[in-house]
Amino acid sequence: MSNATRQSSAAARERLEALTDNSSVDTSALAAQLLAVTDLLDREAGLRGTLTDPGIEGQRKADLVAALFRGKIDAEALDLVSGLVRSRWSRARDLTHTCEQLAFLAEIIGAERSDALDDVEDELFRFGRIVSGSVELRAALSDRRAPAGAKAELVHSLLGSRVNPVTDRLIVRLVTQPRGRSLDAGIDSLTKLAAARRNRVVAVVVSAVPLSDQQKQRLGASLAKIYGRQVHLNLDVDPSVLGGVSVRVGDEVITGTIADRLDEAARRMAG
Template sequence: MNGASREALSAAREQLDALTDSTSVDAAGLAEELAAVTALLHGEGTLRRALSDPAKSGEAKAALVRQLFTGQVGGATLDLLSGMVRSRWSQPRDLVDAIEELANTADLIVAQRRGALDDVEDELFRFGRILSGSSELRSALANQVANGEAKAGLLHSLLGGRANPVTERLVTRLVTAPRGRSLESGIESLSKLAAARRSRVVAEVTSATPLSDQQKQRLADALARIYGRQVHLNLDVDPAVLGGVRVRIGDEVINGAIADRLEEASRRMAG
C-alpha cells in the first residue's frame, strides 16, 4: 500500500485497538465477521469499488455499509467498517486487504489476551517449514479443484488439538481464501503480523547446529540493539551453514560468523 491507503490502514489499526482495549468486545467474533466481509468484497467488484470510490462522500459510503450490514454483523464490526470506508483508499483492493488484516489481527488479539501469542507465532513458523518441506501437502492445500471444506478438514486433521485454535483459524482462512497469494507468502505475512502485534522484529535464524539458550539470548540482545526493537527468533537448523549463523530480517541477510557480522553491524549503526 502507498499514500492514502497507508494512512487509512494506520487509522483503521488504531480504531481496532481502541475497540479491543475493552475486554467486553468479542475479538473472536469480530475476526469472524471481518473475514466474512473480506470474502464478500473480494467476490463483489462493484460493491468493492462503490465502498472505496473517492468521488463519493465518506458519509454516503458509511450509509451504504449500514444499509448492507446492519443486522448481519455486530456493532463493533459495523463501526469499524463505517470508519474505514470514510477514509480514502488508493485502490479498491487496498480496502479489502486492510479488512482482511484487521480480521487476522483481531484473532491475534484473542491469542494475546490468553497469553498465547508466542505459541501462535511459533506454530505459524513451524507450519511454514512443514509446508515448504512437503510438496504433497502444499499441492493438496493449493489445489484449486478441491473445495474449501475439504481443505479445512485436512488442516483440522493436522492441527486440531495440536496447535492453538487461533493458529488453526488463521491458517484455515488463508488456505480456503488465499486471494491470489501463495501459501508460503501468506504464512510469512501472518507471522509478521503476529510479531508486529508485540512490536517485535522477526529474525529467521539458520545455524549448523542447535543454539544453546545462552547463544539465543545473546543473539536476540545483539539484534535488539542493532534494530532498536525486541527481536523474536525463528530458529532452524541446516548443516550446510558452516562456521556461523545466517540471519534474515525482512530483505536483509547477515551471513557468516555471527560475532564478526554483528560487531561490524554495531559499528555501522554507531557511526
C-alpha cells in the first residue's frame, strides 16, 4: 500500500469513527449503502478513473458524487464517499477497496455497540474452519459460475439463526462478492479489522483437547505480556497435535505440541 493510499484510508476510517460516535446512525444501513457504492465503482471503470484522477479538483469530484448519489443514499454515506473522492489514491481500485472496508468497519462498530463483537469474531473464525475442512463446501462457495443468490442461500442454510446478523451479512458479502480474494483471506481480513478496532491482536490457538477456562485465561495473559496488547483467542481442536498447544499470531507461530516435539526428535535422529 502506497503512502498516499495509506493516509487516505486512515483519514476515511477516522471520519467513519467520528460519524458513528453518534448512536443515532444506523450502522447496518450505512454499511449497505457503502457496499452499493462499492459495487457501482467496481462495475464502472470510467467513473472510478474520474473519481481518482489527481488532475481533477477534489471539490469537482465531490460535486459529481453528490449529483450521482443524492437521494439514493443517506447523508452520512454521501459525506463519507465525498471525503473519499477528495482524497488522493495511488490506484483507482484503492478507492473501491477502501469504500468496502468502511462498510465492513461500520458493521463491526454496530456489533461493538451491541456488545456482540466477541461473538461475531468467534463466528467468523468458526465458519472459516468449517469451510477449510470441507473441499466440497469450499468449492461450492467459491464457484464463480454459481448464482450469487444460490451461494447466499447456502450460507444462510449453514449459519441458520444461530449467528449474529452482522456475521451473516459479512459472510454473505465475502461469498457473493469475493472481489478477487479467497474466502479464507476475506475472513482473516475481517477478524484483523475487528481486532484493530479494539487495539488487540488475534491468536489462532490449536490444541488436542478443548482448553479449560483457566487455561484460556492463563494463555491469554501470557500472550498479552508478549505482545503488549490484549489478545483475542480463536480456539480450535485438532487431535493430530497429540497434546500441547500451537499458537499463530499473524505470521509468527509459537508451538508447544507433542507432535512438534516428536517431529523435532525425528529430525535429530535422521541427522
